[in-house]
Amino acid sequence: MNAHDSDRMAEVLESHGWTATHSASDADLIVLNTCSVREKAEQKLRSEVGKLAPLKARNPGVVLAVAGCVAQQEGEKLLARARHLDLVIGPDNIAELPALVVEQMAGAPPRARTVFDIDAPRFLAAAPRAGKAPVSAYVTTMKGCDERCSFCIVPYTRGPERYRPSREIVGEIARWVDAGAREITLLGQTVDSFRDAELPSPASDDPDESQFPELLRRIARAVPGLKRLRYASPHPRHATESLARVHAQLDVLAHHVHLPVQSGSDRILKRMIRRTTHAEYLARARRLLAARADMTMSTDIIVGFPGETDRDFEATLDLVREVGFTGLFGFKYSPRPFAPSLKLTDDVPEETKSERLARLFDLAEGQTRAHLATLVGTTQHVLVEGASKALAGRRLVEGRTHRNEIVHVEEPEGRAIIGEIVDVEIVRANKHSLVGIPTAAALEALPRADGRAAPNRHRRMLPLLSGS
Numbered sequence: 001m002n003a004h005d006s007d008r009m010a011e012v013l014e015s016h017g018w019t020a021t022h023s024a025s026d027a028d029l030i031v032l033n034t035c036s037v038r039e040k041a042e043q044k045l046r047s048e049v050g051k052l053a054p055l056k057a058r059n060p061g062v063v064l065a066v067a068g069c070v071a072q073q074e075g076e077k078l079l080a081r082a083r084h085l086d087l088v089i090g091p092d093n094i095a096e097l098p099a100l101v102v103e104q105m106a107g108a109p110p111r112a113r114t115v116f117d118i119d120a121p122r123f124l125a126a127a128p129r130a131g132k133a134p135v136s137a138y139v140t141t142m143k144g145c146d147e148r149c150s151f152c153i154v155p156y157t158r159g160p161e162r163y164r165p166s167r168e169i170v171g172e173i174a175r176w177v178d179a180g181a182r183e184i185t186l187l188g189q190t191v192d193s194f195r196d197a198e199l200p201s202p203a204s205d206d207p208d209e210s211q212f213p214e215l216l217r218r219i220a221r222a223v224p225g226l227k228r229l230r231y232a233s234p235h236p237r238h239a240t241e242s243l244a245r246v247h248a249q250l251d252v253l254a255h256h257v258h259l260p261v262q263s264g265s266d267r268i269l270k271r272m273i274r275r276t277t278h279a280e281y282l283a284r285a286r287r288l289l290a291a292r293a294d295m296t297m298s299t300d301i302i303v304g305f306p307g308e309t310d311r312d313f314e315a316t317l318d319l320v321r322e323v324g325f326t327g328l329f330g331f332k333y334s335p336r337p338f339a340p341s342l343k344l345t346d347d348v349p350e351e352t353k354s355e356r357l358a359r360l361f362d363l364a365e366g367q368t369r370a371h372l373a374t375l376v377g378t379t380q381h382v383l384v385e386g387a388s389k390a391l392a393g394r395r396l397v398e399g400r401t402h403r404n405e406i407v408h409v410e411e412p413e414g415r416a417i418i419g420e421i422v423d424v425e426i427v428r429a430n431k432h433s434l435v436g437i438p439t440a441a442a443l444e445a446l447p448r449a450d451g452r453a454a455p456n457r458h459r460r461m462l463p464l465l466s467g468s
C-alpha cells in the first residue's frame with residue numbers, strides 16, 4: 001500500500017514538472033513516506049528525519065515532507081518535534097502535494113495537511129505508460145477500514161471505508177494491461193468488504209456478504225488480456241461461500257489467498273475483536289482451499305498479544321498446522337497509539353514474544369519447505385516478471401507460479417521471456433524459492449528477442465523512501 005502511495009506521489013509530482021533525482025543532495029524536495037502499523041516503522045522515520053537535518057542546514061531551500069500514516073497520526077506534532085521539516089501530508093492529501101510544495105518554496109510557514117476526504121473520496125488513477133508498465137501492478141479498490149481490530153492503528157490513520165467505483169477500477173486495470181502489465185493485485189485494507197451500487201447485489205443479506213466476488217467477475221469479463229488477478233488483504237469475515245465459488249470459476253484468479261488470521265486462540269481472537277473464531281476461520285480457509293485442487297494459503301500472525309498464554313499460542317500453532325499455510329508473516333505485538341488494545345497491559349515479556357515468534361517461523365518454514373519439495377519434478381505455469389540476480393555469469397529471470405512460489409529460470413538466448421507465462425519444469429527447491437528449466441515446447445513458443453536486455457523485475461523507485 002505504501003509503495004503504491006509513493007508511486008502516486010511520484011506521478012502527481014511528475015505531472016507538475018518534477019523529475020526524479022538519485023541523490024538527496026541534488027533534490028529540491030524530499031518526501032519520506034511512512035507506515036505506522038508497528039512501532040519499528042516509526043523508529044525508522046525518526047532516524048531518517050534526523051539524518052536530513054544537516055542537509056537542510058546546508059541547503060535551506062530544500063522542501064522536506066513527511067507523508068503517509070505517521071504524518072496522519074502525528075500532524076502538527078511532527079513539525080513541532082522536527083523543526084527542519086516543512087510539510088506533513090496525510091494519505092488522503094496526496095493530490096495537494098504539488099500546490100503545498102509551491103507554497104513552501106514561496107516561503108510559507110511549515111504546514112500539516114491531514115484531512116480525510118470522507119464526503120468526496122478521491123482515488124488517484126495510475127498513469128501507466130506504454131512499455132513502461134511492470135509485469136505485475138497494484139490497483140487500489142478501497143481505502144480506510146471499518147473493522148475495529150483492537151491492536152490496529154489503521155482505522156485511525158486511514159479513516160473509514162470508502163470504495164472506488166468498480167467502473168474506475170476496471171478502467172485502470174485495462175490501462176495497465178494495455179501498457180504491458182500481465183498481473184494485477186487489488187489493494188485494500190479489507191479488500192473483500194467491497195461495495196458498489198452498480199454491481200449486482202450479494203447473493204444473501206448476510207452482512208458478511210460483500211460485492212467483492214462480483215467485482216472479481218466484472219474484472220475478469222471486462223479485461224480479457226489480464227493473465228492473473230490477486231488481491232490483498234481480505235478479512236476472514238468476508239471469505240464467504242461466494243468468494244470460494246468465484247475462485248473455482250475464474251481461471252484468472254491466482255490459486256493462492258493471503259488471509260490474515262492473527263491468532264488461533266478464541267480467547268485472544270475475541271480480545272483482538274477479529275469477529276471470527278478458530279473453527280470459523282478453519283472452515284473458511286478449507287472452503288477456499290477446496291476451490292482449486294492446488295490452492296495454497298498464507299497468513300499474518302501476531303504473537304504476544306496482551307494476555308496470550310502458552311496455551312493460546314499452542315492454539316495458534318495448531319491452526320497453522322491445520323490450514324497448512326505455505327507462507328506466513330509473523331509479528332511481535334506492538335502497542336500502537338489510539339489502538340483500543342492500549343488499554344490492555346502489554347504483559348507478555350519481550351523474551352517470550354521472541355521465543356514464540358521463533359517457534360512460529362520454525363513451523364512455517366518447515367511447511368514451506370515441505371510444500372516446495374512436492375513441486376520438484378512437476379511442470380508449472382510461471383509468469384516471468386523480470387531479471388533476477390545473475391548467478392555464476394548466467395543471466396537469470398524470475399517469476400511466480402499461478403499460486404505464489406518464486407521460480408528462477410535461466411534467461412533463454414534470443415527469446416523474449418519477460419511478461420510471458422511459460423511452462424517450467426521444476427528441478428530444485430531452495431529455502432524460499434524454486435529453480436526450473438522451461439520446457440522445449442515453451443521455449444519454441446516464445447517470441448524472438450529484439451536484442452534488448454531484460455528489464456529489472458523491481459519497479460524503478462523514485463527517491464521517495466518507503467518506511468514500512
Ligand code: SAH
Binds near residue numbers: 037151332336
Ligand atoms: N488491513 C491490512 C493490515 C495491514 S497491517 C491487511 O489486512 O493487510 C499487516 C499486518 O501487520 C497485520 O495483518 C497484523 O498481523 C500486523 N499488525 C498490525 N497491527 C499490529 C500491531 N499493533 N502489532 C503487531 N503487528 C501488527
